[in-house]
Amino acid sequence: MPLSSYHLRASVAVSDIERAVGFYEGKLGLPVLRSGPSARIAGGSRVYGSGGGPALNVYQSVTAGQTEATLATWYVDDIDQIVDELVASGVEIVRYDQYDHDAKGITARAGGGRIAWFQDPDGNTFAIEADD
Template sequence: MRWWFMPLSAYHLRTSIAVSGIARAVEFYEGRLGLQPLWSGPSATIPEGGRVYGSGGGPALNVYQSATAGATRATLATWYVDDLDGIVDELSAAGVEFARYDGLEHDARGITPRAGGGRIAWFQDPDGNTFAVEADS
């Protein structure tokens, strides 16, 4: 197939996360995860209903208030980290609870071996949106 436009791989990708209430989301994303907002403003007709958070040196998460919040159980975004144990410990100390899934082996903190090597731990925001932190070792 021949493309007449520049392929999407040439552009930065930002994930969008629907939340049921922006105030509760701000408490979680900023207060517990320690993300810094790069922008805040309206989301559709909701004044101050959206935030863009930076991660890894650029915009990464678009969090916006929507009736579709928490509609998927799939992992929506993964942070690739060097020190998974340290990150899990810091997030746990901030009140983040790590998920445990039937059929997977987890250590005491909720970290599980990743398929193909490495390790991974999942957590959810207050709306049930699932995220992961992952490391190759």
């Protein structure tokens, strides 16, 4: 059976699972669906739900924050509202020099729509996008 028949979940390495819990659960409001070990660390991983199912595996690892690429994107209906909610919960919107951003840190996306980025405490980058 081809891989396209199976659900896909993004995985993100973090340096400190307890600090990550504060961010992913506290600031982003993601519900934890289950926790488990990460390699030799008991309780070192969490699976978070988003969009009605498991979506993000966060695990403690020495490889945390080693990529500058966007690791996952949430596709939203009202990007202004989501950015406002994130900022109100203490999340900083990242601004890149090569893009023009509005006052909230949102930029036009190639091909239409808008996008904004933010990072977790380890520097893992995430995006939110809207087709508005």
